[in-house]
Amino acid sequence: MIKEYIENWSGEVNTLVIGATPEEGGSRRFSVKIGGERTLPFLFKEALLPFKPVIAYEIWDIEPIDWATALSKYYGDVWGNTLEWADKLIREYKAELLCLKLAGAHPEIGKDLDEIVKLLEGLLKKVDIPLIIIGCGDVQRDNFILPLCSQILKNERCLIGEVNQDNYKTLTAAVLADGHSIIAQSPIDINIAKQLNILISDMGLPLERIVINPTVGALGYGLEYTYSIMERLRLAALNNDRVVASPFICFVGQESWRVKEATTPEKEFSRWGSEWRRGYLWELITAGALLQAGANILVMRHPKAIEKIKEYIDKLYEFKIN
Amino acid sequence: MALSGLEIYKLLPKTNCRECGFSTCLAFAMQLAKKAVALDKCPFLTEESKKILEELNLPAIKLITIGKNDQRVQIGNENVLFRHEERFYNPPGIGIIINDDLAQTEVLNIIRKIKDLEFERIGQRLKIELLAIRNRSSEENFLKTIDLVVHNTSFALVLMCEEPRRVKKVLELYKDLRPLIYRITPDNFLQFSQLLKGDNVPVVVWSEDLEGISYLTQQLNRNQINELVLEVSNKSPAFALWQLTQIRRLSLKKKERSLGYPVLVLIENQDKDLSLLFTVSYIAKYAGIILLDTFSPEDIFGILTLRQNIYTDPQKPLQIEPKLYSIGSVNTYSPVLVTTNFSLTYYTVLGEVEASRVPSYILSVNTEGMSVLTAWAAEKFTPESIIEAIEKSELKKFVNHNRIIIPGYVAMMSGDLQEKSGWQVIVGPREAAGIPRFLRDL
Numbered sequence: 001m002i003k004e005y006i007e008n009w010s011g012e013v014n015t016l017v018i019g020a021t022p023e024e025g026g027s028r029r030f031s032v033k034i035g036g037e038r039t040l041p042f043l044f045k046e047a048l049l050p051f052k053p054v055i056a057y058e059i060w061d062i063e064p065i066d067w068a069t070a071l072s073k074y075y076g077d078v079w080g081n082t083l084e085w086a087d088k089l090i091r092e093y094k095a096e097l098l099c100l101k102l103a104g105a106h107p108e109i110g111k112d113l114d115e116i117v118k119l120l121e122g123l124l125k126k127v128d129i130p131l132i133i134i135g136c137g138d139v140q141r142d143n144f145i146l147p148l149c150s151q152i153l154k155n156e157r158c159l160i161g162e163v164n165q166d167n168y169k170t171l172t173a174a175v176l177a178d179g180h181s182i183i184a185q186s187p188i189d190i191n192i193a194k195q196l197n198i199l200i201s202d203m204g205l206p207l208e209r210i211v212i213n214p215t216v217g218a219l220g221y222g223l224e225y226t227y228s229i230m231e232r233l234r235l236a237a238l239n240n241d242r243v244v245a246s247p248f249i250c251f252v253g254q255e256s257w258r259v260k261e262a263t264t265p266e267k268e269f270s271r272w273g274s275e276w277r278r279g280y281l282w283e284l285i286t287a288g289a290l291l292q293a294g295a296n297i298l299v300m301r302h303p304k305a306i307e308k309i310k311e312y313i314d315k316l317y318e319f320k321i322n
Numbered sequence: 323m324a325l326s327g328l329e330i331y332k333l334l335p336k337t338n339c340r341e342c343g344f345s346t347c348l349a350f351a352m353q354l355a356k357k358a359v360a361l362d363k364c365p366f367l368t369e370e371s372k373k374i375l376e377e378l379n380l381p382a383i384k385l386i387t388i389g390k391n392d393q394r395v396q397i398g399n400e401n402v403l404f405r406h407e408e409r410f411y412n413p414p415g416i417g418i419i420i421n422d423d424l425a426q427t428e429v430l431n432i433i434r435k436i437k438d439l440e441f442e443r444i445g446q447r448l449k450i451e452l453l454a455i456r457n458r459s460s461e462e463n464f465l466k467t468i469d470l471v472v473h474n475t476s477f478a479l480v481l482m483c484e485e486p487r488r489v490k491k492v493l494e495l496y497k498d499l500r501p502l503i504y505r506i507t508p509d510n511f512l513q514f515s516q517l518l519k520g521d522n523v524p525v526v527v528w529s530e531d532l533e534g535i536s537y538l539t540q541q542l543n544r545n546q547i548n549e550l551v552l553e554v555s556n557k558s559p560a561f562a563l564w565q566l567t568q569i570r571r572l573s574l575k576k577k578e579r580s581l582g583y584p585v586l587v588l589i590e591n592q593d594k595d596l597s598l599l600f601t602v603s604y605i606a607k608y609a610g611i612i613l614l615d616t617f618s619p620e621d622i623f624g625i626l627t628l629r630q631n632i633y634t635d636p637q638k639p640l641q642i643e644p645k646l647y648s649i650g651s652v653n654t655y656s657p658v659l660v661t662t663n664f665s666l667t668y669y670t671v672l673g674e675v676e677a678s679r680v681p682s683y684i685l686s687v688n689t690e691g692m693s694v695l696t697a698w699a700a701e702k703f704t705p706e707s708i709i710e711a712i713e714k715s716e717l718k719k720f721v722n723h724n725r726i727i728i729p730g731y732v733a734m735m736s737g738d739l740q741e742k743s744g745w746q747v748i749v750g751p752r753e754a755a756g757i758p759r760f761l762r763d764l
Contacts, residue, residue, distance in 0.1 A: 002532045002578070005571040042560050042603075043567060187695075219624065220443060221666065222693075224631040227606075228406040235404070260673065260755070261623070271438060273619030281598065285624045288602035289632075312599040319560030 006046055011240030013037040014208045016181055016247055018097065019130025020157035028156060029128040032097055034296040035247040039238065041294050044320050052313050053291055055306050056097040056132055056299045057089045058253050061119055062104035062111065068263045070279045074303045082119055083126045090129060093303045099132040105145050106136035116145060120152045132159040139167050147174035154178040161185065162213055165196050172203045181209040183249055188215045188225045190232050194244050211297065212246045218255040219286045230293035250290045253301030256283040280305050288312065325378050327352040333371040334364065341365050382573045383582050386524050386551055388415065388502045389478025395451045397610035398584035403570055406636055413633040414605060416625060417452030417480055417613045419590065422467040423459040429467060432617065433474050439622045444640055444665040448626040454480035454504070454613050461488050468492065480504055480613065486513040493521060502526060505553060511538055515545040526586055528553035532568060536580040550583045551611060559600050562587060566608040584610025605629050640665035641691035646715035650681030654722040657682045657764060659750065660708055661729060662689040662697050670754040678758035683720065687711040694729045703732060705739040712743060
């Protein structure tokens with residue numbers, strides 16, 4: 001007799017909600033739930049996996065710099081206007097979650113604070129799906145701008161980031177006050193991820209309101225490091241280490257479209273095949289592999305890749321029995 | 323699980339006779355536990371102990387070899403469920419299916435395209451290993467197609483035919499190539515177990531559930547058919563992941579011998595992109611062979627790159643020899659770019675330097691295989707380690723200028739490095755992609 005080998009995991013991943021509906025004090029049409037896993041990815045026969053991984057469309061507050069033609073084909077006509085861009089993603093591509101990167105806030109671009117405030121206010125009115133807000137990556141500027149964003153979006157239960165080990169206090173305080181959750185970024189390092197979660201929760205923000213960004217390497221560019229760090233963190237969570245039981249957010253689009261394999265024209269490397277399919281697949285495979293390591297939110301760019309990865313997740317969830 | 327030295331010691335004669343070359347039986351046992359010495363060095367082992375030790379020494383997942391010589395594929399012999407626990411050893415063989423109802427010219431055309439599926443990444447050659455010929459028409463066509471493939475390629479073969487007599491006939495011709503036979507099912511296993519007895523060729527075994535697979539492998543073992551590969555069906559991908567996980571867990575953690583074989587998944591007749599995503603999940607989770615019905619270069623390139631990633635040894639990042647490399651026809655005026663000896667970093671920089679068409683030197687510093695920022699944080703990529711590389715490579719003998727270019731990400735060390743080394747330090751771009759323009763504008 002073959003008896004199935006069932007692991008009795010003692011812990012579970014925290015459940016986190018993005019977006020608040022009018023009944024909850026916000027203005028979103030629905031909210032998105034992630035986390036809650038009690039076993040490893042897609043092992044439905046072992047234990048509960050209550051919520052599907054979700055995909056967030058990445059959009060910018062300015063016309064994106066250096067985005068591939070493979071992407072401009074789909075929304076290049078609107079990406080000069082963030083609100084129209086968001087609107088198109090929701091109407092045409094059925095986006096259920098948006099990740100707005102405030103790239104224009106970077107000192108090198110120096111977008112006005114007023115403009116950013118106006119944009120966010122406009123977005124709140126125009127768009128009624130849950131939001132993720134990401135800073136420009138410049139610590140000083142982000143510390144100034146993100147708390148302001150947090151305030152404007154008060155009670156909308158957004159996910160805002162990012163903070164790291166050296167810079168977490170300002171944003172943590174803001175997010176705590178305004179009812180949002182936070183993205184804690186660590187450089188492919190399990191100890192720093194854990195340490196940062198402790199630091200943030202020591203300031204009073206519950207662990208249940210933290211999402212870990214483990215830092216993603218694209219396919220062929222360190223994917224395996226991210227993969228194993230995520231597996232280790234997830235195993236720790238399932239073994240009841242509450243401090244690291246956070247869902248993961250993975251910036252798949254930004255990383256996979258950066259690499260040479262995603263965009264180099266076929267005429268330069270004929271063996272690699274068409275760059276249109278290659279770029280799309282590079283993002284798709286990176287996303288697919290990270291799902292196997294436990295990704296909860298994938299931030300992506302190519303509409304067809306997003307559509308396909310959703311179909312794949314649905315296909316896996318057909319098997320869900322509990 | 324492997325036995326400890328002490329557990330092995332209990333099974334030894336404990337006479338300390340030194341015949342094995344070790345001064346005590348315990349010392350010998352310790353070496354046995356490390357698999358550093360062969361069991362037969364002990365001439366006084368009882369038959370019973372020998373049997374136990376041999377049995378326990380077997381890998382939990384049998385190593386299966388398909389094909390001959392240079393082209394052979396080895397799968398199985400895995401020790402862990404998660405790569406960080408140790409590493410994954412034998413990458414899944416990737417195979418492409420060719421149907422025997424195709425015209426000869428079409429088969430040749432496919433073969434030609436498949437031969438082009440070779441890619442180079444970070445100094446490694448990536449390629450598929452297997453061709454699977456599927457019998458969908460007559461015996462004659464099957465034989466013809468196999469003949470065509472054998473004469474035009476050297477890939478290891480999978481022969482797909484569930485009709486035992488036909489398989490036997492094919493084996494009479496091609497047994498020496500050690501093809502993988504696909505497949506034994508509950509319907510044909512009686513015939514197959516008679517016919518394949520003594521052939522010692524690897525063969526795929528399929529049944530709906532693990533119970534059925536386990537029953538078949540035990541029956542086949544009784545007929546000395548031991549070179550097995552199990553098949554898990556891709557009908558429901560989540561169920562396939564469950565079965566793959568169960569087979570890996572049961573063979574490693576419960577020493578379930580009847581499931582201790584590598585696993586094959588056949589992916590076909592589906593949406594092409596979903597098929598690719600299923601392939602991704604099976605590479606991550608325990609497949610030993612994946613057969614595909616696509617040969618488009620983009621798909622295979624992506625799949626092979628993922629396989630390379632997942633099967634990299636996590637304890638030992640891929641690294642290159644730290645030294646001075648000359649790219650193109652360099653002279654004494656050529657620029658010198660400093661980087662780490664992490665393969666991924668080096669080959670990324672190399673690719674861009676080549677693309678720039680500016681003959682250059684790349685000075686690869688020994689950072690123990692760490693990337694630029696990681697090495698900087700770990701103090702392996704420092705003014706001191708760079709100076710050491712400059713001196714060791716005798717850089718002064720190769721160039722008659724005194725400029726070195728460092729990665730933009732470590733701009734913070736430029737002053738310190740300049741002062742300590744006496745070389746003029748130029749800060750290069752942060753990303754390798756910026757190198758061609760940077761070199762041309764230099």
